[in-house]
Amino acid sequence: MKSGFVNIFGKPNAGKSTLLNALMGEKLAIVSPKVQTTRHRIKAILTEPGYQIIFSDTPGIIEPKYRLHEKMMQAVKACLEDADLAILLVDIHDDWETVDTMFQQLRLKVPAFVVLNKVDGIRTKDTDRIVAAEAFFKKAPYCKEVFSISALQKKGTDALLERVIECLPEGPAFFEGDAVSDLPMKFFVSEIIREKIFELFQEELPYQTTVLIREYKEKTTLIKIHADIIVHRESQKAIIIGEKGHMIKKIGTLARQDIEAFVGSKVFLELFVKVREKWRENEVFLREYGY
Ligand code: GDP
Ligand code: MG
Secondary structure, three states, X not given: OEEEEEEEEEOOOOOHHHHHHHHHXXXXXXXXXXXXXXXXXXXXXXXXXXXXXXXXXXXXXXXXXXXXXXXXXXXXXXXXXXXXXEEEEEEOOOOHHHHHHHHHHOOOOOOEEEEEEOHXXXXXXXXXXXXXXXXXXXXXXXXXXXXXXXXXXXXXXXXXXXXXXXXXXXXXXXXXXXOXXXXXXXXXXXXXXXXXXXHHOOOOHHHHOEEEEEEEEEOOOEEEEEEEEEEOOHXXXXXXXXXXXXXXXXXXXXXXXXXXHHHOOXXXXXXXXXXXOOHHHOHHHHHHOOO
């Protein structure tokens, strides 16, 4: 039996959540074309005959501009400390030098695979770029092996998974049963609602919004969920609610459909919008909201 912890790192938008989903074969992490939608550490557990892998999808690595961002960096660092293997994910279209500097700054103590993602976006006549990127990262001190994949098209992900398993220590499974995650369902529900806010609203608003699940009750025929959408200002509250409540209704409908698919049950979803001035700067609020 092989078992161990694998943490996925990379810049926002590198494709960490997409890779995690591809490796898990099930939608777990929230994938969004916009940056910084994954604020928490998501643990996903892949249990198969012969091995168990516990994955973490970290928040994107960024400069701590706000207090919230500092917390995100702390989460990134915390991930570094308890892994058997790190996957350093690189968008092949990004500037490798910048990414390399960032990886060096992490001062990794664990072995790392550098995984070049989104190679599906490289045209056949430009495949030299992939070869050059592989050569560049092979020389990096933190790099154990280099892989080229398309997380989106699940190309090269099986080969990556195979090598990950080979590199894990021998040992019994850490988690029993076939649970895919140790995070409460509430977390996924709040992520789904946040994902809808990212889909429906532009610019700063989604980043200044958080979602708090007040109630999650499994009844005989359905699951009752009460969630608060937290914003900074009254004006943002008005935008989220929309004229005659049409925007909040839209969020609710879209989120409910996804939550129902995720939990496999009928869902009654109640949404409320609340104003908490500068919640991102406030330690008490951050703790209450689970950062
Ligand atoms: P994260 O911020 O690192 O978690 O990145 P996401 O997994 O949320 O992905 C960011 C964006 O890149 C999304 O629009 C994904 O669909 C896209 N993406 C991820 N992997 C691939 C890939 O292999 N190929 C292409 N073309 N797009 C990808
Ligand atoms: Mg993500």
